[in-house]
Amino acid sequence: MKKSWLTIPQNSDFTLYNIPFGIFSVDLEGKHKIGTRIGDFVIDLSILQSFGVYRNVEEVIEDFDTIINADSLNLLMKIGNEKVELIRQAIIDAFIEGDKFSLNDYQEHYLHLANAVQMNLRFSIGDYTDFFSSKEHATNTGLMFRDPTNALLPNWLHIPVGYHGRSSSIVISGTDLHRPKGQILPPEGGTTPIFSTSKRLDFELEMAFAIGKPSNLGDTISTKEAEDHIFGMTIFNDWSARDIQQWEYVPLGPFLGKNFGSSLSPWVVTLAALEPFRIESPVQDPKVLPYLEFEGKRNFDINLEVWLVTKEGVETRISASNFKYLYWNMAQQLAHHTINGCNVRTGDLMASGTISGPTPDSYGSMLELSWKGTKSIPLSDGSERKFLQDEDTIVMKAWCEKDGIRVGFGEVSGKILPAKNDA
């Protein structure tokens, strides 16, 4: 077991096996800096340079000085996963038992308490794509909204179905969002739309991956090459206004029902850190077309939880799912996305789609948990929900654990504020 000379609380997501990347500032106005997290500390990675932590790395990474002193992760993400891993190993090496750089004596220069800094969007997001890769979720929505005898659409088992989302409204964990307004059909029935605040506000439990190495327009990325282009993963809450979505989405897909906001967890966990938690994917039947075939374990065993926190602070775990349930893996998603020559850029974000498990307590949205509002979701204080109320906070957690090794993502949280009165 890797132990650090820094104190890491038991059950911390941020062990020496993790070493994620993020962007922090000491306050809202402060300079954005690259950091990692160990236990309850945020480490300023640029300051570590002066202690010689990267001395072996600096020789092999061009412009290392610019990369580690940047105000976003984009430059770091672009250099390729092999080089990122050299940096990550150098950091692990500096904090492992035995303080070879005398870092312990100079903590005030690079160490911050995690709850005392502001976390920021880690990279400039180009395009954001949302997939729809949980068979359970696709089946559930099919059962509710389409033909119950034929819940999965004909293309679903052949294509990792996805669509383009809006990147401008992706926010960092802790950003509160106003309840959206728009056109909905009258809740009491009728075919003429009304203007209203959303009455069916929901979350979607997702994970997202960020593109590191880009590709050129016209080129494809094979399932074998795909993971070289994936810098790392985060938790993703794809907030959804079901009534707005339901009225607008045929035939061109979700739009205003989604683009009022999506929330990202602040730390990007690399695939290298997730290596011990690889797991087989669900069997795909019918057989996929050759460009979607893959070798090896391409799924990951990541525990997922959704907590609802009321205005009064009462916490209820309303869902427990797992990333491993996804039918389509990230390699397949990326191979599909580029099979037509579509290019990907450093910072592009690809989300999984709602990750529902096989049992009702593992569904990844209130739409499914309340089965379209036909049953109640009980909360710890005896109250209940069908959809989100104003001042409700949703907290999503994700972590891996195996053989005593824990690597986690922390959490993504967001509160729903009342609708604005400006229109």
Place this chain on the structure above:
Amino acid sequence: MKKSWLTIPQNSDFTLYNIPFGIFSVDLEGKHKIGTRIGDFVIDLSILQSFGVYRNVEEVIEDFDTIINADSLNLLMKIGNEKVELIRQAIIDAFIEGDKFSLNDYQEHYLHLANAVQMNLRFSIGDYTDFFSSKEHATNTGLMFRDPTNALLPNWLHIPVGYHGRSSSIVISGTDLHRPKGQILPPEGGTTPIFSTSKRLDFELEMAFAIGKPSNLGDTISTKEAEDHIFGMTIFNDWSARDIQQWEYVPLGPFLGKNFGSSLSPWVVTLAALEPFRIESPVQDPKVLPYLEFEGKRNFDINLEVWLVTKEGVETRISASNFKYLYWNMAQQLAHHTINGCNVRTGDLMASGTISGPTPDSYGSMLELSWKGTKSIPLSDGSERKFLQDEDTIVMKAWCEKDGIRVGFGEVSGKILPAKNDA
């Protein structure tokens, strides 16, 4: 009539009434610079500064020096249309009859032949949204693919329907694209998809507007405020692979059928230049919800043409349409897009959707012109098309003309190369 001391060919799109903005470089590797176009000349706008052209403007626009020397239009777009108009008027003033700055004596410093420079993407595009605002196009696709007795979907007359597109693959006019590959249903029938090059490759005749002044997450933009946020317009070719799209698009909308490439014309024409060509919109019945109501003339009379050029260079005009046919105007599109609090950023692009007119010769796609491949589109050399062949070039043109004043967009062109053999 405004006349210039520079020679402007008759029927030029680039009269003194236009003065669009674009980014050029003297060659592929050259520095990107802000320019405008007059007649057949590209004018280097940063060089004009040293001649005193902007002396009255420099005082009122903060950081003017940085803005006019930038390598993209983003900074310029952000300052707001009133200030952009001051710059535009200063340029008109410098090139109108009577050369008050002695510019004529120093042409070699700022003047380039349009066909001798490289035009580039004018601004960094954040998000790209595609609307679906032509009633004729929506009706035609409904007739072909859905219920012919009920071609328009229930939401269409209430909502300017739109969806998110991919910005990474938006390219400048003159960029050739490879025929995309992907999953399609067998052309000869059957329900099991095959891997194939697209057999139904198409264009879509569209116009797009670019966001200048941004908005904040949670805020709305009213129809009255909308045009203040629109920096200008361009021609837009939303290339479409109909067979890929048809198989993938239910339920989340178009994805790989579109994101292999979209082409933009190089010059952004401001709304100020289009002012003389304002025109009433089609009557909207049923009445729209209050947030979509608008006052004044919000449509523009812009002639549109699509030309197909064969490998041998034979040119055929295959469609003649007009921007004025659009049922939903740009102010309504932007008000709808932000009614849920979705923010817009400088450089975001919003396309109109295919602009089809009421008659078969004004349809804006081959899908409609060939009525789903059931009839042939005749070409000048006696050959015919249903969809695009390899080495076909599509050229779209757009211009306004009224009372002897002409303001045009130039053209957007792109050639279809054979599919790549890499997968």
